[in-house]
Amino acid sequence: MDSERSGQVFEDPQESSDLAASGTSPSAVEWAVGAVSDRLGLSPATLRTWDRRYGIGPSQRTEGGHRRYSEEDIRRVRVMARFTARGVPAQSAARVALSMDSDRLLIETGNEEATEVPRGDDHGTVEAICSAALSLDPGMLSKIYQRTLRERDLVAAWTHVFAPALRAIGDQWGAGSLGVESEHLASEILVTELRSVIRANRPRNADSEAILACADNEQHYLPLLALEAELARHGVGALGLGARVPTQALQSLLLSRRPSRLFLWASISRAVDEKLWEVLGEVRWPLALVLGGPGWPDEPPVPDRWVTVTRASDLASATQALLAPLP
Numbered sequence: 001m002d003s004e005r006s007g008q009v010f011e012d013p014q015e016s017s018d019l020a021a022s023g024t025s026p027s028a029v030e031w032a033v034g035a036v037s038d039r040l041g042l043s044p045a046t047l048r049t050w051d052r053r054y055g056i057g058p059s060q061r062t063e064g065g066h067r068r069y070s071e072e073d074i075r076r077v078r079v080m081a082r083f084t085a086r087g088v089p090a091q092s093a094a095r096v097a098l099s100m101d102s103d104r105l106l107i108e109t110g111n112e113e114a115t116e117v118p119r120g121d122d123h124g125t126v127e128a129i130c131s132a133a134l135s136l137d138p139g140m141l142s143k144i145y146q147r148t149l150r151e152r153d154l155v156a157a158w159t160h161v162f163a164p165a166l167r168a169i170g171d172q173w174g175a176g177s178l179g180v181e182s183e184h185l186a187s188e189i190l191v192t193e194l195r196s197v198i199r200a201n202r203p204r205n206a207d208s209e210a211i212l213a214c215a216d217n218e219q220h221y222l223p224l225l226a227l228e229a230e231l232a233r234h235g236v237g238a239l240g241l242g243a244r245v246p247t248q249a250l251q252s253l254l255l256s257r258r259p260s261r262l263f264l265w266a267s268i269s270r271a272v273d274e275k276l277w278e279v280l281g282e283v284r285w286p287l288a289l290v291l292g293g294p295g296w297p298d299e300p301p302v303p304d305r306w307v308t309v310t311r312a313s314d315l316a317s318a319t320q321a322l323l324a325p326l327p
């Protein structure tokens with residue numbers, strides 16, 4: 001573990017920006033090298049080199065000698081990074097950055113700070129997603145989703161961040177405080193990110209043994225994608241059919257492929273007497289059916305001779321049910 005990442009380092013972005021905005025002494029805020037590296041996208045090695053060679057570094061150190069950056073130190077590093085990125089030699093860039101006083105640094109870096117991905121706990125990340133959706137900011141949404149996927153495993157990212165954010169967005173839409181365009185944007189960008197997890201992990205030679213589909217007329221398919229991505233991470237390929245799979249199409253597919261596992265998602269309430277149950281009655285081979293989503297009836301009328309039904313309450317249990325050996 002990088003010792004400079006450890007210790008009691010203040011990392012509350014809300015509080016830090018409040019302090020910065022109110023002009024409170026920047027020495028109150030301390031960031032370790034790793035945290036500065038995450039915030040600015042610069043490697044820890046570069047940060048250390050700039051400190052050692054050019055004096056562009058932290059104004060404080062811990063008793064153990066570890067670097068601790070203040071918000072003002074970070075602004076100076078931003079200026080240095082901007083000049084060097086434009087090809088200005090490091091020595092000259094450092095001279096300019098060091099010549100700037102607090103006010104000048106604030107003016108120079110204000111815009112960049114505004115586009116920084118906010119940091120925080122899961123709750124803070126959910127709020128950041130909602131606020132990026134509200135301000136229709138696709139770049140910020142991608143950054144937040146990507147960072148979450150980098151820092152958490154997929155099940156944790158979905159369960160603790162993405163699903164709560166989707167629910168919060170749904171609630172805000174229901175209350176009229178967020179437009180449907182924000183809901184579309186937040187889900188479209190998440191679709192892109194989940195698809196890239198699927199692409200990066202898709203097993204090369206695995207047969208697509210499981211079929212994943214949304215019920216007829218069901219447009220909500222993000223949970224399906226999350227499941228496909230998680231199965232791919234386990235090296236299991238699946239045939240992900242996405243939204244609104246007509247019951248008739250599902251029927252032909254079932255009869256022609258005779259899959260051993262089928263996952264069906266429904267967010268919107270289904271009728272107890274719909275054709276799907278009849279179709280499942282035609283199954284004449286062992287089929288593990290996993291139902292996910294709040295739309296299914298409590299006791300679906302599935303004939304139990306060949307079809308075993310499991311209700312999955314979350315991504316982890318759906319994955320488990322589809323990975324379990326067949327009875």
Ligand code: B12
Pocket residue numbers: 162163164166167168169170171174183184187188191217218219220221222223224226227267268269291292293294312313314315318
């Ligand atoms: C994104 C979204 C959309 C997008 C979907 C985009 C996409 N690519 O999927 C779009 C804009 C297309 C859309 C359309 C509609 N939507 Co919509 N949508 C949502 C939203 C915000 C997120 C959906 C989602 O992915 N949820 C995933 C998880 C977060 O859902 P969950 O139900 O909370 O999950 C629970 C469990 O199922 C489980 N769980 C969570 N994740 C997983 C994963 C797996 C694998 C498993 C097994 C379980 C599981 O844990 C949760 C705890 O109970 C929800 C809000 C919400 N609360 O879900 C509304 C919501 C589902 N939509 C709603 C509605 C009404 C609609 C529309 C009818 C609106 C309209 N008038 O046009 C349409 C069309 C619906 C249709 N015919 O399918 C309502 C549904 C109300 C209802 N039950 O009838 C909701 C709840 C919004 C609301 N607050 O009213 N929507």
